[in-house]
């Protein structure tokens with residue numbers, strides 16, 4: 467970046483803004499003022515930030531910016547689910563999804579352009595990894611969706627929950643994700659309660675521990691198999707972090723983050739992981755633990771060989787877990803007609819290479 471390129475203030479959490487303003491010789495409360503303008507009032511034009519001095523407004527006008535992703539398309543599903551395609555640079559666009567439900571509205575946001583984890587049943591994986599999103603690109607999704615829904619803080623299409631379940635593995639981009647999470651949970655930012663913000667991960671163990679220290683939000687873990695042999699086939703990350711080490715990290719997280727439970731996601735793949743014996747095996751892993759299970763009917767995408775488990779099979783699987791007193795729900799499939807369901811987000815990504823789960827880059 468050249469010395470004169472404007473700084474994107476959307477990339478900063480409160481502490482970052484304090485540092486920025488103090489370096490300008492300004493008082494630290496400027497950070498709170500700017501946060502409120504941007505995240506609570508939806509104002510990105512410095513000239514409208516009337517509680518800043520004229521001189522500061524002029525300085526920001528010249529040297530800073532609030533840069534948002536660019537809206538490419540917006541689609542609405544028959545069930546009310548909405549999906550936005552947002553361009554983050556010339557070669558990459560990511561998807562954001564709003565899921566309205568009775569009494570709540572969940573925004574599902576992306577953390578990377580593409581994904582490097584290579585889970586076999588996920589369409590985002592097919593396109594490979596392009597790059598990590600910046601904090602501003604992550605927060606920009608929330609900002610644009612809120613504006614587009616006509617509701618920053620109120621109204622029937624209000625965003626009440628945010629889930630990092632879109633494109634990408636958030637724990638491979640934890641530094642940027644943590645900045646965004648802190649702004650989401652900051653009373654002077656978006657003001658979400660920690661339990662209303664959920665990060666979903668394929669299970670990068672050391673980063674789960676780090677998340678607890680950086681911003682302890684709710685955690686969902688993609689499990690998808692009750693034994694290492696199968697999980698390794700479905701999710702290459704399991705070679706590095708097998709189930710036992712992953713579950714240990716989960717129970718540590720419950721303590722460190724002071725939360726009630728971890729949500730385990732389990733995508734139901736016909737004839738692969740949906741047998742009653744596999745439900746029993748899963749029950750043995752989770753029985754008596756602070757765990758909830760979300761069964762996700764598999765969402766097909768072009769080129770996949772997997773099929774969705776039939777509804778009665780999913781019901782039986784759920785009942786076995788429930789009999790073991792494990793709180794289990796089947797996730798309702800939403801937004802399928804606009805390819806907005808779990809595992810169907812692809813955006814437009816320039817494949818730069820694939821990164822192994824340990825973060826090492828490989829050439830594409």
Ligand code: SAH
Pocket residue numbers: 585587588589630631632634635636666667668686687688689731732733762763764765766767808809810
């Ligand atoms: N990378 C993170 C965030 C993705 S969240 C993670 O792995 O958790 C999306 C959830 O949908 C994950 O549990 C993911 O495993 C699951 N999923 C992926 N592809 C799917 C598909 N085709 N059908 C149903 N669920 C899928």
